[in-house]
Amino acid sequence: MKKTTFIETISQQSGELPARCLGCLKCTAGCPIYPWMDYGPTRVIRLIQLGQKERLLTSSAIWLCVGCETCAARCPMKIDMARIMDALREMALKECYEAKEPNILLFHNLFLNSVKKRGRVFEAEFLGWYKIKSGEFFKDMKLGLEMFKRGKMPLWPSRIKAKGEVREMFKKEIARR
Numbered sequence: 001m002k003k004t005t006f007i008e009t010i011s012q013q014s015g016e017l018p019a020r021c022l023g024c025l026k027c028t029a030g031c032p033i034y035p036w037m038d039y040g041p042t043r044v045i046r047l048i049q050l051g052q053k054e055r056l057l058t059s060s061a062i063w064l065c066v067g068c069e070t071c072a073a074r075c076p077m078k079i080d081m082a083r084i085m086d087a088l089r090e091m092a093l094k095e096c097y098e099a100k101e102p103n104i105l106l107f108h109n110l111f112l113n114s115v116k117k118r119g120r121v122f123e124a125e126f127l128g129w130y131k132i133k134s135g136e137f138f139k140d141m142k143l144g145l146e147m148f149k150r151g152k153m154p155l156w157p158s159r160i161k162a163k164g165e166v167r168e169m170f171k172k173e174i175a176r177r
């Protein structure tokens with residue numbers, strides 16, 4: 001049986017076609033997190049094309065991407081980079097690659113737990129748990145206060161209608177693995 005290549009696996013898992021990338025750099029130019037990443041989105045795609053699995057699964061880029069979709073909105077080939085980053089993260093977790101960024105796995109898991117429990121992330125609760133579990137009590141306090149002042153960190157969770165559907169999605173994803 002023919003072995004699936006890295007690019008084929010990522011294409012299957014993300015539903016995207018990294019082979020179509022033109023290397024135009026529009027995604028990288030617009031990515032708000034690029035200054036902190038070791039590889040920008042264009043480079044990530046190029047490394048996928050070159051089969052550089054190890055480099056990507058140990059990179060900080062896959063964990064720092066916030067899934068904001070700016071890259072997808074700018075891409076002339078309609079490639080959704082956030083989905084590709086998701087597929088890379090899932091592969092790294094499944095194959096037990098260590099994440100480069102400290103506490104990023106804790107952050108990732110608490111974030112997903114919050115979405116699973118409430119249908120969308122409840123920032124105040126999620127960040128509270130993150131502070132307790134990471135021990136980083138005072139880090140980014142100023143930023144947190146600013147978010148609170150601007151109404152970006154409500155004290156009560158928002159109600160969403162499709163909470164059951166979100167749980168169902170998580171169940172299906174766990175069964176798929």
Ligand code: SF4
Pocket residue numbers: 027030031032033034041064065066067068069070071072081082085
């Ligand atoms: S989705 Fe990720 S890679 Fe794309 S612009 Fe946002 S942070 Fe950057």
Ligand code: SF4
Pocket residue numbers: 020021022023024025026027028041042045071074075076077078079
């Ligand atoms: S914007 Fe699209 S085509 Fe251009 S480099 Fe990024 S992924 Fe490739």
